[in-house]
Amino acid sequence: xxxxxxxxxxxxxxxxxxxxxxxxxxxxxxxxxxxxxxxxxxxxxxxxxxxxxxxxxxxxxxxxxxxxxxxxxxxxxxxxxxxxxxxxxxxxxxxxxxxxxxxxxxxxxxxx
Amino acid sequence: xxxxxxxxxxxxxxxxxxxxxxxxxxxxxxxxxxxxxxxxxxxxxxxxxxxxxxxxxxxxxxxxxxxxxxxxxxxxxxxxxxxxxxxxxxxxxxxxxxxxxxxxxxxxxxxxxxx
Amino acid sequence: xxxxxxxxxxxxxxxxxxxxxxxxxxxxxxxxxxxxxxxxxxxxxxxxxxxxxxxxxxxxxxxxxxxxxxxxxxxxxxxxxxxxxxxxxxxxxxxxxxxxxxxxxxxxxxxxxxxxxxxxxxxxxxxxxxxxxxxxxxxxxxxxxxxxxxxxxxxxxxxxxxxxxxxxxxxxxxxxxxxxxxxxxxxxxxxxxxxxxxxxxxxxxxxxxxxxxxxxxxxxxxxxxxxxxxxxxxxxx
Numbered sequence: 213x214x215x216x217x218x219x220x221x222x223x224x225x226x227x228x229x230x231x232x233x234x235x236x237x238x239x240x241x242x243x244x245x246x247x248x249x250x251x252x253x254x255x256x257x258x259x260x261x262x263x264x265x266x267x268x269x270x271x272x273x274x275x276x277x278x279x280x281x282x283x284x285x286x287x288x289x290x291x292x293x294x295x296x297x298x299x300x301x302x303x304x305x306x307x308x309x310x311x312x313x314x315x316x317x318x319x320x321x322x323x324x
Numbered sequence: 325x326x327x328x329x330x331x332x333x334x335x336x337x338x339x340x341x342x343x344x345x346x347x348x349x350x351x352x353x354x355x356x357x358x359x360x361x362x363x364x365x366x367x368x369x370x371x372x373x374x375x376x377x378x379x380x381x382x383x384x385x386x387x388x389x390x391x392x393x394x395x396x397x398x399x400x401x402x403x404x405x406x407x408x409x410x411x412x413x414x415x416x417x418x419x420x421x422x423x424x425x426x427x428x429x430x431x432x433x434x435x436x437x438x439x
Numbered sequence: 440x441x442x443x444x445x446x447x448x449x450x451x452x453x454x455x456x457x458x459x460x461x462x463x464x465x466x467x468x469x470x471x472x473x474x475x476x477x478x479x480x481x482x483x484x485x486x487x488x489x490x491x492x493x494x495x496x497x498x499x500x501x502x503x504x505x506x507x508x509x510x511x512x513x514x515x516x517x518x519x520x521x522x523x524x525x526x527x528x529x530x531x532x533x534x535x536x537x538x539x540x541x542x543x544x545x546x547x548x549x550x551x552x553x554x555x556x557x558x559x560x561x562x563x564x565x566x567x568x569x570x571x572x573x574x575x576x577x578x579x580x581x582x583x584x585x586x587x588x589x590x591x592x593x594x595x596x597x598x599x600x601x602x603x604x605x606x607x608x609x610x611x612x613x614x615x616x617x618x619x620x621x622x623x624x625x626x627x628x629x630x631x632x633x634x635x636x637x638x639x640x641x642x643x644x645x646x647x648x649x650x651x652x653x654x655x656x657x658x659x660x661x662x663x664x665x666x667x668x669x670x671x672x673x674x675x676x
Contacts, residue, residue, distance in 0.1 A: 215632035216676045219667040222638050226409070226668075229402050236399050240392065244434060254373075274359075281352040287641065288349055290634070291599040311356060318362035325452070326529040326539075327598055328645075331504025337644035338595075345641075408642055410665065413577075413658040 213301070221283050228280040235273040260322045267323040274315030282308040340421040344401035347394040354391055393432035400424035443514060444522040445472055447484065451533045456524070457481075469502055469509035469517070473525065473537070485536040493651070496587025500537050501526040506592040508651045528592040544588050544607070551608035552630040555615060556623035566620045577662065578614040580654050590646035590656055602635035606646035606656030609637055613659030616666060628663075628670055637663040 213221075246256075260266055282304040289295045289304075364375050378384060404420040443463040446456040459476050470488055477484040488498040493511040500509060503517050503524050517523055531539035559566060568575055590606040591597055597605050612631045615621045631637050637660045646656040670676035 213634065215629050215636070215667070216671060218633040218636075218638050219671045219676060222664060223668045223671055226406065229406060233399060233403060233406075236395060240395070240431065240435075277355060281348075281355060284348045285352055287639075288345060291596070291639075296634075311359070314356055314359035314363060318359045321363050325532055326448075326501065326526055328529050328593065328595065329504055332506070332529070332593055332645065332649070333595070333643075335644070335648045337642065337648065341641055341643040405642055408657070409661045413655065413661070 221286075224279055225283045228276045228283075231272065231276040232280055235269070235276060238269070239273065257322070261324070263323055267319060270319045270323060271316065274312060274319055278308050278312040278315060281311060336421040340401055340404060340424060343397050343425075344405070347398040347401070350394050351391070351398060354394075389432065389436055392435040393428055396431040397424070397428035400427040441521065443467075443472060443518060445476065446522070446524040447473075447476065447537070448526040449484075449536055451535055454533075454536075463514065463521075465515075467514045469507070469512045469514060469523065469525070470498055472514060472523070473509060485534070485538045487538055494585075496585045496589070496651070499528055499587045499589050499592070499651075500539075501529055501592070506589040506649055508587065508589070511651060528588055530592050530594065530597045531588065539588070539592075541588060544591050544605070545586070547604045547608045548586070548611060550630065551604045551612040551636070552623060552627040553608060553611040553615065554623075555618070555621055557620050558622055559620070568619060572619075574617040574619060578617045578659070581610050581614045581656075581659050583652055584610055584614075584654055585652070587651065589649050589651055590654075593645035593649040595643055595645060596639050596641065600635065600639050603639045604631065604636055606640075606660065609640070609663060610646075610654065610656040610659040613662050616663065625670075625675065628667055628676065631663050632667045632676075637667065640664075 285307070286300065286304055289300055361375060364371050379388070401424050404424045407420060441463045443461045445459045445461050447459060448454060449457045459480050461472050461475050461480075464471070470491055473484070473486050474488075477486065486498075486500070488510060489495045491498070491510045493508060496508060498509040499506060501507075502509065502512055503519065505517075506528055507517075509525075514523065525537060527533055527537050528539040531541065531544060534540050557566075570576075570579075584607060586607060588607070590610075594603075594606055596603050609631055612627055616624055616627060621627075640657070640660045642657055642661075644655075644657050647654070647658075650656070667676065
């Protein structure tokens with residue numbers, strides 16, 4: 213991979229990390245508050261279904277995660293398993309797509 | 325060629341790296357499962373309730389707590405990295421690593437208490 | 440008189456540890472120990488040293504698993520239960536016994552464009568670099584590197600990624616990137632980026648932890664990462 217592409221990946225990783233930092237803090241806070249006193253599906257979905265802010269927030273969350281996780285795995289696969297080259301990048305791109313698809317499906321299910 | 329062993333790695337920044345990498349890999353493996361499970365909500369409230377009942381099992385609750393700890397550890401380790409890479413250099417990186425560990429424990433505790 | 444038990448690597452890639460008993464003294468350095476072995480116990484032992492006062496870095500080797508300068512390492516500081524273990528520097532091919540082949544270390548220095556390129560000649564005015572300019576202060580420490588190889592030997596990424604340029608080469612490149620007189624900046628950035636360059640560093644800081652001159656290649660590598668990010672964003676890469 214060219215120096216330009218590697219540098220771009222580095223930049224994307226840090227940018228998505230910054231986005232995720234905010235999202236994770238909000239998410240953790242929300243979950244800790246929400247699970248006080250137990251939860252049921254009806255309770256959760258009542259609060260979330262049709263919530264546009266939630267939809268936008270979690271869509272951003274999913275996209276940032278789908279960018280961040282594969283780039284992070286890339287270094288680990290190369291250094292610890294010796295897996296480098298085009299095949300690694302293809303598999304990770306598919307993983308990114310898979311994450312995004314599953315994630316957006318979940319977002320639609322909870323907030324749609 | 326001689327390779328290093330644990331004796332050369334016994335310093336805070338190395339442990340911070342290891343925690344960050346291991347937690348990252350674990351989270352990357354957990355995330356698809358998490359998304360898939362939430363996608364079950366598409367089937368409607370009844371399916372979702374069935375799934376939520378499963379999450380009440382102690383083993384699952386423990387795993388949830390573990391995920392939260394990993395997430396906080398990874399987050400605070402990541403913030404440490406962002407500080408090291410973008411802020412002017414200081415010599416208190418060990419303090420950063422310690423702060424990251426402390427934050428992870430704190431959130432883990434909060435979550436455990438809330439469960 | 441107490442004795443120090445010293446395990447020393449003998450041979451090359453194939454070899455074994457050999458144990459010697461060396462008289463232990465107060466204020467004894469590990470270099471004293473190695474020299475005693477070679478002069479009094481086994482003249483065939485190969486090892487390096489030169490200045491013996493912590494200026495040249497030639498005596499770098501692995502002592503009890505950690506890369507150090509033997510002339511600047513007191514036996515009392517490292518001996519465990521009256522024993523020490525000596526091996527050549529890690530991450531480098533072996534020549535013999537405690538002598539590592541430094542060629543690749545310096546090849547990578549060159550590959551990272553560690554050479555200064557200026558435009559002035561002897562007929563021009565001196566370049567003026569104020570000591571407290573931000574760029575100067577950033578590399579003030581880094582220019583003190585003497586190329587001893589301890590950081591390179593201490594870096595796991597060098598072990599895991601054979602092409603990785605390593606902390607010393609990247610630190611050197613950083614000092615030139617921040618040198619206002621140098622004109623080869625763009626070319627140098629292209630040389631130090633990528634999987635075999637600064638992006639391979641994961642901030643484990645083995646280099647900073649073990650540098651005998653307390654330099655921080657990690658800081659320089661972070662600077663290179665930022666410089667490359669800027670170059671991507673402004674389209675100059």
